[in-house]
Amino acid sequence: MLIVQKYGGTSMGDCDRISNVARKVLQRKAQGHSLVVVVSAMSGETDRLINFTQHFTPLPNTREVDMVLSSGERVTAALLAIALESMGIKAISLSGRGAGIITDEFHTKARIEYIDTTKIFHLLNQDYVVVVAGFQGISQHGEVTTLGRGGSDLSAVAIAGALNASVCEIYSDVDGIYTTDPRIVKNAKKLEKISYDEMLELASMGAKVLLNRSVELAKKLNVKLISASSFSQSEGTLITKEEDIMEKPIVSGVALDKNQARVSLADVQDRPGIAADIFGLLADNNINVDMIVQTIGRDGKTDIDFTIPKTEVALTQQVLEKFKDDFGSIEYDNDIAKVSIVGVGMKSHSGVASTAFKALAEDNINIMMISTSEIKISMIIDAEFAETAVRKIHSVYRLEE
């Protein structure tokens, strides 16, 4: 099998941890697989380098920033190759350029355009373990670019796609995707498998594990992902397409998001286009509106509730100033939480939502807003009850079993 592995910053945190990674690579290699290993910079290194670049000006030239930032992964890639060689494994490191990763020209947030796999295949054919510096590529003009946050995962997924690898294993300090945050629910269970779409919906829970950008690319390229820990031997979670998951659970997981604020507009003039105007201007200001609930208008008035990131409250207040004559009152609430229930099985099962509503009612938890999609039910509740609600829902769907 051809396997792409990716090790994150914590896994590559120092020389001893790099030796540990080398042993994990050795294990897979000993099983007879061909291996491409994508690495991040040592944890903390990218922040250290960003601080350097911002010492001189808050907005340094992004071309130069990329020259600085790309160095972290070059170092860890070469060190891992050295560590592997010291264990008797034929290994070679490649920079983004060396690995043929061609991106667009948007420095610090470049997108991969294609991968020229000639060199990687050539080296794999010579039985090398190919270690690739993640997070980076070059533009068509040969300038070094970086891919932004979570860039090394993207590198790994894109390489796995280009090589048509059997699987892309993403190693970090967590050992997979859980039914919910184990810090909240002690008996949260690690999922064996989950679909791309469920993973995307669970993002707020899994943000630290896998960014949506990588999952989306994996879905697009049909790359099987495994999320596992570099510090344990446990199996991890397979993220794959829905068709590959035989037994589709009704509910796969419960996610909690405490970074949202609720905005309530009361007595909005119910004229055509008012919602379009409001949300259009918010979008123009790059304010990411998540849930929107509008009640049916009475007496020519309506109520509109929506959620935004807490960090955008001040800007939202400023934007909405323009519409102040269009509604009666406005209320901002920072003390809310969004609890989401995710599962592909919902599509073919009824009564999933009502189970949740009933469970929360039993505990006297008031639901302020509800929104549903094919595979997700999201509810806004008082932040005070967030953890209680997650535990209750985890329990009523028997996710610990």
Add this chain to the structure above:
Amino acid sequence: MLIVQKYGGTSMGDCDRISNVARKVLQRKAQGHSLVVVVSAMSGETDRLINFTQHFTPLPNTREVDMVLSSGERVTAALLAIALESMGIKAISLSGRGAGIITDEFHTKARIEYIDTTKIFHLLNQDYVVVVAGFQGISQHGEVTTLGRGGSDLSAVAIAGALNASVCEIYSDVDGIYTTDPRIVKNAKKLEKISYDEMLELASMGAKVLLNRSVELAKKLNVKLISASSFSQSEGTLITKEEDIMEKPIVSGVALDKNQARVSLADVQDRPGIAADIFGLLADNNINVDMIVQTIGRDGKTDIDFTIPKTEVALTQQVLEKFKDDFGSIEYDNDIAKVSIVGVGMKSHSGVASTAFKALAEDNINIMMISTSEIKISMIIDAEFAETAVRKIHSVYRLEE
């Protein structure tokens, strides 16, 4: 004028120092010059990276080592470009690859083969200050290489030669070349000018300032060097060809080398080829023999004295074991010092050596070995008297004036 500047690791030691360098560049730029600036990694960074590479094995793959080591200068080059831009100067950084520095394939000790100046000239024509990562290049196969110790100086000299620059300014934490080590002679004087050959002979004194490899390349390419401090505004020392120095001093400087050991072979069989055999085998073992003195043989026997680096004493003992039947006794003396007097004026002046011999005799300092070249007189004396001898000689030639 087209000027190449080079700033060492101490000058680039942190972000504040990089800002200081940017101000020095700005100063020159404001004078209307075109500038290429070659930089080293932050002081300590290369050692930090070397330690990483040696964590896994004492002899890491040198290709991978170069990938690691080359990152330090990429970072400082980009940071200096950012610092310059923040001051309103058009600046751009180039890696060794970007600067077109093509080397042979001997990783960690590559030699520059040629420089493709197309890109640098193109950028200079657009009025950019071009900041180049020193110490590195790429092989014909596109692999990153590094140039070994003092490599950034070499990069600067080679670029100055290829661009036919008016001067190559080498900035470090010392402000020029002195008549002798100012720590030994308080009133040692900074030289305004010195010839390449004198500089090469003074190397043991100036080792920290300029490595012979760079001076030799400068001489070969006819690049005028200036050694100056990045921390002061003082003028520095011009190192140039002898013809450019109008008033040739008889003695330019006094150098002290305490890293040699003396080997004395007594009653050596005076058969033809014995010296060739001994020194041939030492050379085969990469033992760098410096001075050799052989006294005229009597009774078919002769005495041979020579000096070697102190670090090679053990190996020399081992090598000479093979010849033990060819001489009567052997003595090793670690407590010696080599004092050298250097000056291009010696060529046309007599009595220079005898002045030195007389001066040391006055202070009862015994001279164990003497060797002379056209522009240098070297004497081996007891290490105990090294500093006294340097002060005395500095004084009798009135070098403080």
